[in-house]
Amino acid sequence: MKRIFSGVQPTGNLHLGNYLGAIRNFVRLQDDYECIFCVVDMHAITVWQDPKQLIDNTREVAASYLAAGVDPEKHIIFNQSQVSAHAELGWIFNCVSRIGWLNRMTQFKDKAGKNREKASTGLYVYPNLMAADILAYKATHVPVGEDQKQHLELTRDIAIKFNNDFNVDLFPVPEPLIFGAATRIMSLRDGSKKMSKSDPSDYSRITMMDDADTVAKKIKKATSDPHLIPGAEVLDENGKLLDDARKERPEAFNLLSIYAALNDKELVDVLGEFEGKGFADFKKSLTEVAVTKLGPMGSEMKRLMDDKSYVDSVLKQGADRAAKLAEPVMKEVFDAVGFLRP
Structure with a gap:
């Protein structure tokens, strides 16, 4: 079976954008791929992290995988720093x-x-470590968003160069796995800004740990506008929202896009469903689907965060399994490079 590697940084306060952009897709890949899902804590420290908070944030990402539906028995969930192959191969790739x-x-x-000039060298060589994450397991496919496409291209270049430099056929050249156009999830208070954990207003975002009541309350308070919902005239021939329409009514189209994403619908179908209606009616439908899909996940995440020993055991067992997969790959690497390992 084809193998996937992907990861999420433990930067805390995971929100709806993280779920729709990455974690939901992880769940959907489980039946067709062998999956390795990592909490990339080594990447996180390329910028300063509070050590105690990093531990909590690492558990939060693991809990998000579990609450969203990733099966830790069939697939691997672990945090990067528990498997030394990442650091070892990362250094070798620094030299390639x-x-x-x-x-x-x-x-x-x-x-x-x-x-x-004040940035860490870790931040500079971040893409080499990402290549090591993927290639330590000879992953064949990597789910990528817009911001990671360039890094995956570098991973492919490193794999090819290593194979050529050492005259081996060791690393596969991983393929990107693209899930179509990513939904742009914007702030619930200001539709011109991305949804962010750093926004001072908690009502600007739906977090993955929000329970059903909190989700409903945030949607009720979300900024919309007084105009009726338009029809398909705001879309181009490919069904993409016109830039002028988004700029004119950013909050309106943000809420409509969230509804479309949660229902796995195209925006054209959502506009057809609600054309001519006001946002008071629309928000009732949005609340219903958000509470149904996000509420149970938020409650499960809270339960998991209270059961630290279980989350830690999942990460430890996953790390043990990951290390066993990486061990023969690293032996091949050391032999190819010429490291003496009696």
Whole structure:
């Protein structure tokens, strides 16, 4: 069976965007792939993290996988730092990758910003560690969002260069797994800004630990507008929302997009369903689907976060299984590179 590797950073306060953009897709991959789902805590420390908070955040991501429906018996859930192969292969890839390649990585430029000289070297070589995450297990497919496509291209380049440098056929060249156009989940208070854990207003986001009552309350308070819901005239010939329409009514189309995503519908079908209606009626339907789909998951996440020993045991068992998969791969790597390992 084809093998998937993917991960989520433990940065805390997972929200609806994290669920719809990544974690929900993980659940849907389980029947068709052998899945390795990681909490990438080593990536997280490329920027400063409070150590105690990092532990809690690591458990939160693991709990989100479990609450969303990932089966830890059939697939692997673990945190990156428990398996030494990630760090070992990451260093080897630091020596295979090239500075020119890393200089082209737009995400480093975005995250480092004007303080590039003060950024950690870990943030700079982040893509090499991501390549190690994937290739330590010879993963064949990687689910990617828009912000990770360039990093996966680098992973493919590293795999090819390693094989060529050492005259081996060791690493597969992993393929991207793209789930169509990603839903842009924006703030419930300001539709021009992305939903974010850093927004000072808790009512700007639906978190994965919100229970049914909290979800309902946040949707009720979500910003909409006084106009009626339009029809398909706001879409282009491919069914994509026109930029002018989004800019004119950002809150309205954010809520409509969330409804479409939660129902696995296209926006054109949602507009056909609600055309000419006001947001008071629409919010009732949105609340119903959000409470049904998100409420039980939020309650389960809270239960899991109160059962730390169980979550930790899932991570430990997953790490043991992951290490066993990586061990023969690393032996091949060490032999290829010429490391003496008596």
